[in-house]
Amino acid sequence: MNIKAILLIGLVAAISLGSCGGEEKKETTQSEILKEPGDNSGQPVATTSDPAKGIGKFQNVELTHPLDEKMVASGKEISEVKCLSCHKLSDEKLVGPGWKGVTDRRTPEWIMNFVTNVDEMLDKDPESQAMLEVCMVRMPNQNLSDNEARAVLEYMRKNDGKN
């Protein structure tokens, strides 16, 4: 063995360390300890073959007709605390896109997955990534529970004049 060989081994070791560091490690260590209710980032997530539904556990969201007014009221309340700092009810972009028409642009599953599985969606879902390029701010994970996310979806439907 000569110096070149030793250097080569060192280099290979450095490269392999570099290529498997960072993000992946961080995810596993975080998911080990995140246990709060409403925190979905640590849960195993079902993947889907339908890109329109995004990535997450919501594969079939049943919509109510007419709208569930109780959910609408609760969704409004939640949105005012956790969402409307960055989203307007009109189609105007503030920090994030305006909500007008969102229930036409996206499937209910995509919306639910995006709201509850923010980081994975922003990392892997092409539609979410395209929006990130427009907004340049990662949507904060506001730790909505499944029920809270569903209520916000109902409020979005109301905002879009659905019934």
Next chain:
Amino acid sequence: MKRFSLILIAVGAIVFAQSCKMKTTEAAVSGDAASKVYVAPGKYDEFYNFVSGGFSGQVSVYGLPSGRLLKVIPVFSQNPENGYGYNEETKPMLQTSHGFIPWDDEHHLALSVTNGEHDGRWLFANANNTPRVARIDLKTFKTVEVLEIPNSGGNHSSPFITENSEYIIAGTRFSVPIAEQEVALTAESFKANFKSTVSFVGINQQTGNMGISFQIVLPGVDLDLARAGKGPSHGWFFLSCYNSEQANTLKEVNSSQKDKDFIVAINWKKAEEYVKAGKGRKMTTEYYHNVLNEETHTATSNIMKEVITLDPNELKDMVYFIPCPKSPHGCDVNPTGEYIVGSGKLAALIPVFSFDKIQKAIAAKTFEGDYHGIPVIKYEAALHGEVKKPGLGPLHTEFDAKGNAYTSFFVSSEIVKWSLKDLTVLDRVPTYYSIGHLMVPGGDTKSPYGKYVVAYNKITKDRYLPTGPELTQSAQLYSIEGDKMQLLLDYPTIGEPHYAQAILADKIKGQSVKFYDINHNKHPYLAKGEKETKVVREGNKVHVYMTAIRSHLTPDNIEGVRVGDEVYFHITNLEQDWDIPHGFAVKHADNAELLIMPGETNTLKFVPKKSGIYPFYCTDFCSALHQEMQGYLRVSPAGSNTPLKWYMGKQDTTAVAAK
């Protein structure tokens, strides 16, 4: 170069290292040390190590075995970095009967225990200068309570804890007259007036809240360190003391005249009985009790007016003195609770007392006399044995689970491992330099985790790159897994570490709070969503209900404030995700910044001195548009009538609020 010559060089290096052992500092570290302390990127340490900050007044948190600094928890000193003691919510934490005190000297820590083992609920800390104890919540790593101790000076023998966290203790090191009397400073006056109290601070097992259950009033001696009994000795407390000479000047010489001072043995179960029977004396005094409410995120101060004192001269069978050579410092109880190790700073031996023998001596009244009316047990009657010629200047002792003790030696700068069974010295390693406290993870509990001993050294000298006259203090990590101790790592610390504690990370890491649920935020000035942001004038006080979220503050333009106003920025962080704090600073603010955790509300008081425009901004890099997270406050001259106005973006929040 060929493989053979490489090996030759390696061998040569090892031989060289061994040949100059103990001559250079790095020589003491053997080859596999690095792998034993290496924690790969993204991996966690095995232990949380809580370290007292000494004159910094704070507590630092390290990971072991890596020695990585994880956090500094502000406790007894203001911390401009996150606004502790500067913002309106935490100012009450540092209130005392003598007003706001922004600094203290923090020496010892005690993790809460159940059945003598760490339970991961709380960490207690002492303040030596202005006598206080504090409680830190191990879910949030925040100081949540500070209790002042009256009738004390130099709260040093504190906050050592009983087996089931019934009490933490607060013993007086600088004896003082009771009730803060002003008396003459003469030898006669000292002997007549100066006392040393031992306060038993009861812990509410549900809330953790602290309260002084009773104070035992002892003759004026310097109570130094303390340990609660455990197992068979549960119900007793042991404290070391020096200055049994009761000198009040040139103590360096005058407090070292006698051959022996004392270990004070207190039967606190007996004291409890006396209190229950109404034998205590209620004394009027004044001390502060400061508690942080985790729902309002705000601390309040209660002024306490009374303590119960117990006099051992009247109430027998409660306190005994045991002679201990010379000027004892450490007073440590082994894991089984049977042995009490006294460490005389100036002694050439370490006495080990037996709890069983102490009990027999008390029953048989094997006393050599009394000290100010308190029985003094005969030295030999209490003694289990002596460790002969262990080293110079023994200070503190910790234990492993295998029946070994580890004592720090300040003068001879070493750790000595010895056997409790036959009191023989088994091993010794040098420390760099002049070790004070030492800590084995769990080494003061019934079940030490063992594995390491950490030396907290007083002198650093040449261990690190020089940084001018003032150097950081050095900690050193040794493996104690084998028969011989092995130096693994040096690392710098903050302040001056005294005692420390370490707990298995698995016992607390899962309970760590990631953010505060905004729906549980009951701060009186909460803005729960941007809809609730507003600016309200009350006389010359202006309250700004502001929100922060990536990446804007609402409102971000404020007008109508005048010179002479007090502006209170109440900032609510609307984020609900881990590790997304927002900072807040205003130009020319004369206190500090805020660092607001997700879901929390914090308040910065700002009193502008001149008219003008004052930019404010987020100080904690939060997103790609963090630099844009800024706004303006317009301050008009005193008496002007600029209308109160505020907004963010196109939203005229003023109009909304006026509706």
